[in-house]
Amino acid sequence: MYKKIILGIDPGFQISGYSILRIENQKSFVIDFGYLKMKSTDHLSKRVGQFYFFFNEKIKEFKVTNLALETPFLGKNIQTFLKLGYLRGSLYLLSDKYKLKIHEFSPREVKIAVTGFGGASKDQVALMVLSMFPKLQKLPKIEKNDVTDALAIGICGAWKCRIG
């Protein structure tokens, strides 16, 4: 039997959205989703530690086998970009610890997987994900965006694993 557990993550120093999907016999099921919120007043090293610990527990709990991430792009802030690397580094460390396979997708690939269209707007992606998971509507707006992003990344990962 072909079975995979995919963890999709949209990392951030304030809010990190995540989704966990199970693939079984060519079908995908979302088994968990949510977010980790960290205090911007906490020292960076403490937050990197919290992030690592949080996903270490998720990986153990759900017996994750694959990790799905979006390729980062350099925005206006170089420091933010570098620090995002700290969180990604923690995920690479976890992938080494638990022998997870890492899949990285461009924003375009994620959009195609969710909406079928690479030029879809961020709002269109969110709408599509929300229509699939109505429970998400209950989340506060800021957290909701991070969770829908993480679900889109997870869905993209599941899609690639099914056809791969």
Place this chain on the structure above:
Amino acid sequence: MYKKIILGIDPGFQISGYSILRIENQKSFVIDFGYLKMKSTDHLSKRVGQFYFFFNEKIKEFKVTNLALETPFLGKNIQTFLKLGYLRGSLYLLSDKYKLKIHEFSPREVKIAVTGFGGASKDQVALMVLSMFPKLQKLPKIEKNDVTDALAIGICGAWKCRIG
């Protein structure tokens, strides 16, 4: 008695130089230095794991209390800059695990600490460090540069800790 153990690191995916200094009664002693060499053919997550494990052992062995790093700058290659963040993230994680204090220095601060002059060239810094630690001459050229950089960073850390 005032005692600190400083680990200075110049991280890299091929060669990471390091230095370990002990400060006791306002005096600094270099107690270890060297480098970690990783295979460029190994997967990134494996190398992040090796890097974390290597410095985890050094921190335990020498009972390190402080970490000294150089502020990274964005060079020509954005991917290299991002990946450097993966290694720095591992060090932030270790600093959280062992409650180490992190000190970050600009290249200018490191140069001043070693040569007394912020406009010193890379070669001048290396020459100064080599004159302090003649044993370094035995190292192969590439590794030597990474180790002298790590020693300069460690010396800067010791200098700041002594006066701090």
